[in-house]
Amino acid sequence: MRFSTRKLLPGLTVALMASAIAVSTTVGARADADDAKRIFKEMxxxxxxxxxxxxxxxxxxxxxxxxxxxxxxxSSGAMEISRPDKIRATRTGGFSDVELLFDGTTLTLFGKSVNVYGQIEIPGSIDHLIDELRDTYQRPIPGADLLLSNVYDELMPSVTDVKDLGSGVIGGVECNHFAFRTEDVDWQIWIAVGDAPYPCRYVITSKQIDTAPQYTVQVSDWKTGGAAADFVFKNDTDAEKLALDKLPDLGELPAQYSPEGAK
Structure with a gap:
């Protein structure tokens, strides 16, 4: 049987409107800001x-x-962290294949698909690295808020509204689902229920653009403990070294939808 999108849309619109009405009339009664903050603090x-x-x-x-x-x-990728000052991350998308390594002193950005890399010295912790990349080099790590050593103290002071949205299931894992609002962004988080309350999904929604674009990161195969990897870059492919500001864009967007071409 073939389905017509044109026929389905009116029904879908009605269903979404009904859902919106239900949420607006029930969430307020079940929201518990103190409980949401407590669980977020536990995470x-x-x-x-x-x-x-x-x-x-x-x-x-x-x-x-x-x-x-x-x-x-x-995009998809993997991340490994050894606190307080080591991180290794890979990300593969349709427009870039990137590896980031930080050994506590040297940060390396390696563009695998173009076989070039750049390095800068940023001695310090992962927290310091995240701040420097965002504020000094304008190369923020998306979703990096959750990598900080004290996520609660970094994110909660700017929150103006909290909603407890009950339970959700992400990748087969039961989660507590909360929504938080700040002056600039709305964000939601799904936190695994149990003794390992890790973030299963994190969604950041812009309030500065009318159509409210989002960034979503979903976590799987969560592991703790074990032996740490090698966080030192080894140039096994004879990649060309460039100054960091000369590296091609290694982000998640194709060139035509870079900030210069997007609204």
């Missing part, structure tokens, strides 16, 4: 206690084109 404390952790992730980055069309670009 923050749990993450801070993990000396070594590793996980896989999938991301979806939404942009709005100059024609006002919302577009989404997907």
């Amino acid at each position: 923050s404390d749990y993450l801070a206690l993990q000396d070594h952790l590793a996980f896989d992730f999938d991301t979806v980055l939404e942009v709005v084109s100059s024609e006002g069309q919302k577009l989404a670009f997907a």
Whole structure:
């Protein structure tokens, strides 16, 4: 049987409107801001206690084109962290294949698909690295908020509204689902239920653009403990070394939808 999108859309619109009405009338009654903050604090404390952790992730980055069309670009990757000062991450998408390594002193960005890399000295912790990449080099790590050593103290002060949305299931894992609002962004988080309250999904929604594009990162294959990997870059492919500001764009967008071409 063939289905017509044109026939399905009116029914879908009605269903979405009904869902919106249901949420608006029931969430307020079940929201418990104190409980949501408590569980989020438990997640923050749990993450801070993990000396070594590793996980896989999938991301979806939404942009709005100059024609006002919302577009989404997907990537996948893996990350390994050894606190307080080592990180290794890979990300593969349709437009780049990137590896990031930090050994506590040297940060390396390696563009595998173009076989070039750049290095800078940023001695310090992972927290310091995240701040420097965002503020000094304008190369923020998407979703890096959750890698900080004290997620709660970094994110909660700017929150103006909290909603407890009950339970959800992400990748077969039961999660507590919360929504938080700040002046600039809305964000949602799904936190695994149980003794390992890790973040299963994190969604950041812009409030500065009318069509509200989002960035979503979903976590899988969560692991803690074990032996740490080697976080030192080895140039096994004879990649060309470039100054960091000369590296090609290693982000998640094709060139035509870079910030210069997006709305």
